[in-house]
Amino acid sequence: MSMAGINPQNGTGQPYANGPSQNPVGVQELPAINYGLTHQANYNYSPMQAKATAPPGPAPGIYPSAPYQHVPQVSSYQAGPPPASYPVSPGQPHLTRPPLGGPASHTPPQSASPGPRPPPAMSTPPPPAVSSSGYYPNPQHHQQPAPGWQYNSAPPPAGPPTATNAPPRGPAPNHVSPPAPYSSAPSASLSLSAVRPPTGLQGYGPPGPGSAPPPMNPPAVQQYHPSRAPYGTPPAGPPTSMKPAAPPMANATPPPPKADAGPPQHGPPGRHLGHYPSLPPGYQHAAGPPNTHPALESATQPYVQAPRQAPPGPGPAQLSPSLAAMSLQSGTPESLRVVNLLQERNLLPPGPVPAPTPCLPQDLQKINCSPEVFRCTLTSIPQTQSLLNKAKMPLGLLLHPFKDLSQLPVVTSSAIVRCRSCRTYINPFVSFLDQRRWKCNMCYRVNDVPEEFMYNPVSRSYGEPQRRPEVQNATIEFIAPAEYMLRPPQPAVYLFVLDVSHNAVETGYLKVFCQSVLDNINALPGDSRTKIGFITFDSTIHFYNLQEGLSQPQMLIVSDIEDIFLPTPDSLLVNLNESKELVQDLLKSLPAMFEKTMETQSALGSALQAAFKLLSPTGGRLSVFQTQLPNLGAGLLQSREDPNQRASAKDIQHLSPATDFYKKLALDCSGQQVAVDLFLLSSQYCDLASLGCVARYSAGSIYYFPSYHHQHNPAQVERFQKDLKRYLTRKIGFEAVMRIRCTKGLSIHTFHGNFFVRSTDLLSLPNVNPDAGFAVQMSIEDNLDDMQVVSFQAALLYTSSKGERRIRVHTLCLPVVQSLSDIFAGADVQAMAGLLACMAVDRSVTASLSDARDAMTNAAIDSLSSYRQSVLTIQQPGLLAPACLRLFPLYILALLKQKAFRTGTSTRLDDRVAAMCHLKHQPLAYAMLMIHPALYRLDDLTDEGALNVNERTVPQPRVLQLSVEKLSREGAFLMDAGTVMYLWIGRNCNPNFLTQVLGVPNYAAVPDNLYLLPELDTAESQRTGAFVAWLREQRPFFPSLHVVRDESQLKVALMQNLIEDRTESALSYYEFLLHLQQQISK
């Protein structure tokens, strides 16, 4: 009989009644760690005086005995307000610190933004270069001359192969199943990882339990009926009249609202917003008369146009859903409605862009994986690679595998049922031949149903294997039995490595950091085994003995940074519960200890080496806080940025690392289950391109706080506080690996994100966090003949902070189609943009930025010309796109103007690299806000259409186009760009908004550098506050808010995000469309 027990996790519901799950894993203590100290380097150590009353000097008997007795001197470190006098022992040959004093070398923080933007030049910017050669070279040629992408199995230029060959060191999780016989994917190269931070246009689902607001507009549901045989249960309704060959599917649903049928625009009266006036490229500043082109609405199209406006009233609702769909759509799915981009201006839906729904029978779709977790660029998979090549769209998956979920079924079972051949986990898309046999949906092997699986713990009944939770949930978590571990699950281990150089102390970050850890120390994920440690560094490395029983923390300074060693290996990482008071003492005294330091050097590399040694025996999380370019010892870097070259250079240099030191260190870390998270708080160039490797290859995260300063940049300080709190308290998985499987015939070949590819398709993730996103590219190796659906499964094996080995499994099912029009109908434009952004980051590093930019432009040209040539049977003038791709050129233009890829404006190298890292590491929902910010008008918010979230009324203003045309001087506008929000106040702003929301009498009284909205007792203030707070709740990081006046320097940053407008170096959206059209009609 089964031992299964199931319980919901972090959800409010109680889907299963078996009560809390039992941890089947016997927690064992790790073997004692023994360090042999062979070094005789110079060091000293000193007790830290944490309390003012304690006498300075060493407390007797608190030092470890054996290895240290020979140390000549022990000196004390006086913590607290008086200038720190660092221990200098007489007779000790080497000072551990240079004497205090001397000029400070601190560089004042630079302004966050360049000077005001010069007026746009009147000359037309150069159009994007287009390669004359084919974008899709002959498949026989794997070397790709043209800056296009081959969306097939050819791997991108690979990085040095050494990394892939690095054997895992030390114990490794036992997730490695034998390679599936079908996985002929070329081994993914290392060169493909970088990172991304979070934001979501459509993933507007907050992580909080049950608080997910409904989408602002109902997700557009496809009623598309593919011209293939029906899958699953035959529909009940009558067959569709349009495609007699294809019986309708069971999932016909009411029609989606037309994208352009949203609420009326808030634009100034008299300005026509619906269509492009036929004006020259400077059109966006002109308020032209309405200029509709009804004739162009494709009466001649193969797909008959549905009425442009959604029919008023409940008419179709009186019909059954399938009838309603048919009567409205006449067989043409909304996603294939022909849109002339040069004519139709209002392309943005009023709210978030919904993810397309795969065209599956309703019973499958109902159970399918959420698009917030698992998305494919093409929700209808082409049957062959040649069909995919013809469509010229990228094929890949975007994943957010460890997302915080409000509902997650968790299964404890003595046996986890997997395919005996390919090791796929049993899932909702397998088929049961009978009660005793199931067929794998990846490799089609027929497997036996184990006896215990016959019992269903949900219904407490026997003989219904199809009703087991594993077969009812596309996302599920298993508590793994002992065979899923090679060693006892590691404890939660946290090591913080802190820059305490003069520059670091100047920024004031240390105080915020220490306070934040103090505030959240009881919320760090973990259990009774949790360990913690701290290292600080400048030109030397400082360790802290926090062994239980000490009266105060001891500081141990190692000045031999060339050959770093651990002074007291057993007492530097301590049990948090046992040493909590010492940890708190240390955190309270750290900021003052370095207050007066004049040490300007930074031996980051040595500090990381020390931290690696400390964490190697257990694995864990290494959090590094760095504020300057490391300029001493291992891994030292030199400035590679010439600010004068920023704007003028045709191509951007130094996007690749200057040294392989950080990558090598990361791979060492990965082998020992250590992930490195990098917090960069700086006003200077730090060479993030080099430093970032330490996080990228160890599956860490990169946090970037440019121009951080505790006084000059309070908005950044607030952001740091909030992000740090999330970082410290969010869920964490240790010693993780992730494998992505797909149905035989498909092949995964390139991965994007932060990880190390351990074997062909196994990603090594020493840590996994709920805010990390991943992407993979795919190709079609074998024809998917006879297949109606294919599946993808991501399995993430990790150790929870409570020491449980768990496996989270997501399975996505998608239909296979045979025609180009079906492929186009299923295109997911946001997923495509997100995947192309990842590919473009790789291309920027391995080839050049201009190459990457060309490739993105070509991606738009290719897909639209393929659509024109192969899907549209009757040609007509204009730039035509299917409705589902109508935003594609806009997103491509947005990417070209994104900080990561833009040219012509002064972009700091670290800012650019940070944007690239974030595009690769952020889940799609958050990356989309970076790519295409959302613009809202805030001075006329009403409760009409508002959401009610936790008894708060949250107004829902519509999303506006990113054009200065939308900014009225009479209004106030919020631009949400993911990690930052700008609230622009027009010069003649509605006085009501000024007084009731900002609390100032007039425009002139709006303060500079305003970053907090006052909480006033007015309806307007509450509405605005509720909306901004609601936006912030949608993402796991904290966007700072800047109030921007016309005179503000930050206005430049805001204007740069108005991507539909022309800048001195980049085309307007309309010009870009003309350029695309020209290339397509060549």
Ligand SMILES: [Zn+2]
């Ligand atoms: Zn299988």
